[in-house]
Amino acid sequence: MAKPVSIEVWNPCGKYRVVSTKPMPGTRWIDLLVQQDCRVEICTQKKTILSVEDIIALIGDKCDGVIGQLTEDWGETLFSALSRAGGRAFSNMAVGYNNVDVNAANKYGVAVGNTPGVLTETTAELAASLSMAAARRIVEADEFMRAGLYDGWLPHLFVGNLLRGQTVGVIGAGRIGSAYARMMVEGFKMNLIYYDLYQATRLEKFVTAYGQFLKASGEQPVTWKRAASMDEVLREADLISLHPVLDKTTYHLVNKERLSMMKKEAILINCSRGPVIDEVALVAHLKENPMFRVGLDVFEDEPYMKPGLAEMKNAIVVPHIASASKWTREGMATLAALNVLGKIKGYPIWHDPNKVEPFLNENSLPPAASPSIVNAKALGLPVSKL
Numbered sequence: 001m002a003k004p005v006s007i008e009v010w011n012p013c014g015k016y017r018v019v020s021t022k023p024m025p026g027t028r029w030i031d032l033l034v035q036q037d038c039r040v041e042i043c044t045q046k047k048t049i050l051s052v053e054d055i056i057a058l059i060g061d062k063c064d065g066v067i068g069q070l071t072e073d074w075g076e077t078l079f080s081a082l083s084r085a086g087g088r089a090f091s092n093m094a095v096g097y098n099n100v101d102v103n104a105a106n107k108y109g110v111a112v113g114n115t116p117g118v119l120t121e122t123t124a125e126l127a128a129s130l131s132m133a134a135a136r137r138i139v140e141a142d143e144f145m146r147a148g149l150y151d152g153w154l155p156h157l158f159v160g161n162l163l164r165g166q167t168v169g170v171i172g173a174g175r176i177g178s179a180y181a182r183m184m185v186e187g188f189k190m191n192l193i194y195y196d197l198y199q200a201t202r203l204e205k206f207v208t209a210y211g212q213f214l215k216a217s218g219e220q221p222v223t224w225k226r227a228a229s230m231d232e233v234l235r236e237a238d239l240i241s242l243h244p245v246l247d248k249t250t251y252h253l254v255n256k257e258r259l260s261m262m263k264k265e266a267i268l269i270n271c272s273r274g275p276v277i278d279e280v281a282l283v284a285h286l287k288e289n290p291m292f293r294v295g296l297d298v299f300e301d302e303p304y305m306k307p308g309l310a311e312m313k314n315a316i317v318v319p320h321i322a323s324a325s326k327w328t329r330e331g332m333a334t335l336a337a338l339n340v341l342g343k344i345k346g347y348p349i350w351h352d353p354n355k356v357e358p359f360l361n362e363n364s365l366p367p368a369a370s371p372s373i374v375n376a377k378a379l380g381l382p383v384s385k386l
C-alpha cells in the first residue's frame with residue numbers, strides 16, 4: 001500500500017483535475033491551467049524518483065490529466081490507472097519519451113505529449129560546453145589548481161586538443177544534433193560528418209553557405225559529409241556527439257567494437273540517453289586509452305554510474321543538466337501543461353512541433369492547441385490549421 005503523497009493545490013474549485021508529479025520551474029504553466037478552470041495538484045514529496053505506486057496514489061479516483069517526468073515508468077499500469085480515473089492526457093516534461101510505453105497509452109486512449117524545440121539550443125550548448133571542457137581538460141585542470149598542485153607554467157601541462165580545422169561527427173542530426181553541429185562548425189570552423197536515417201538538408205545548406213563565406217573571406221572553407229554508416233563517422237571524426245532518440249535501434253549503439261574504431265585521442269559526448277552507450281565497455285576503453293576523453297550528461301543506469309567511471313580522469317560527468325537553463329525549463333513546463341490542457345479542452349494538435357514559439361510568448365495567450373502529442377495520429381486527433 002503506497003503512503004499518501006504530499007501535494008500543493010492551486011484553484012481548489014477548478015473543474016478539471018490536473019496533477020504534476022513534480023514542482024516545475026516558473027508559474028506561467030500554473031496560471032494557464034488555472035485560467036482554464038483546472039485544479040492543479042503538485043506533488044511536493046521529498047523523493048526524487050516517484051514509484052509507480054506513488055503515482056497511482058497521486059492519480060486517485062478522478063484525474064483529467066498528468067504532467068510527468070522522464071524518471072517515471074509510464075506503462076500499462078499507470079495508463080490504466082489514469083484511464084480508470086477518467087484521464088485522457090499525459091505529458092512528459094521532456095522531449096525524449098523512452099520512459100513512456102506509447103502502445104499502452106494508445107490502448108487506453110491517452111494522448112502523450114512531449115516538449116520539443118524549447119530545449120534544442122540549451123541542450124546543444126551543453127554538448128558544446130562538454131566538448132570544449134573535454135578538449136581542453138578543464139575539469140582536470142580545475143581540480144589540479146584547487147588541490148594546490150600548480151607550481152608554475154610547464155610546456156606539457158594539461159595539453160589537450162585543438163578543435164579548429166578538425167572534424168566533428170554527429171550521430172542523430174535532428175533538432176539538437178543539427179544545432180550542435182552548427183555551433184561547432186561556425187564557432188570552431190570544424191568540418192562536419194554526420195549520420196542520420198534522414199538527410200539533414202537545412203544543416204547541409206548551412207555548412208555549404210558558411211564554407212562559401214569563409215572562402216570568399218580568404219579563409220579555409222568548412223566542409224560537410226553525410227556518412228553512409230555510423231562506423232564511417234566513428235573512424236573519421238575527432239570529436240563525436242550523440243543525439244539520437246533512444247529506442248531499440250540505438251540501444252548500445254556505441255559498444256566495445258565501435259569504441260575501438262574511434263581515434264585514440266577522440267572525444268565522445270553524450271547528451272542523448274545513457275543506454276545509447278555500453279557504459280561498461282566505455283569504462284574499459286577509457287582505462288586502456290588515457291588520451292580518449294568523454295563528456296557525459298546521461299548514464300546507462302541513471303542516477304548511477306557504472307563501476308570505475310567516477311574514477312576516470314578522462315571522463316567529465318554532469319547530472320543530466322543539458323536542458324537546464326531557466327528559460328528552457330520554464331518553457332518545457334508550459335509546453336507540458338498546454339499538451340495536457342489542449343486534450344482536456346478538446347483542442348486540435350499544433351501543426352508543427354518544431355515551431356512552438358507561439359506557445360512560449362509570455363505577452364500573449366498561447367494558441368488553442370496542444371503543442372506536441374506524439375501519438376496524435378494513432379489516436380486520430382485533429383491537427384490545427386493555424
Ligand SMILES: NC(=O)c1ccc[n+]([C@@H]2O[C@H](COP(=O)([O-])OP(=O)(O)OC[C@H]3O[C@@H](n4cnc5c(N)ncnc54)[C@H](O)[C@@H]3O)[C@@H](O)[C@H]2O)c1
Pocket residue numbers: 095096097116117119123171172173174175176177195196197198243244245246249250271272273297298320321322323
Ligand atoms: N540530456 C538532456 O537533457 C536531453 C535534452 C534534450 C533531449 N535529449 C535527448 O535527445 C534526443 C534527441 O532530441 P531532438 O529534439 O534532437 O530529437 P529529434 O527527433 O529532432 O532528433 C533525433 C534524431 O535521431 C535520428 N535517429 C533515430 N534513430 C537513429 C539511428 N538509429 N541512428 C542515427 N540517427 C537516428 C532521427 O532520425 C532524428 O533525426 C531526445 O530523444 C532525448 O532523448 C536529452
Ligand SMILES: O=C(O)[C@H](O)CO
Pocket residue numbers: 070093094095096097119322323
Ligand atoms: O529529453 C529531455 O527533454 C531531457 O532529457 C531533459 O530535458
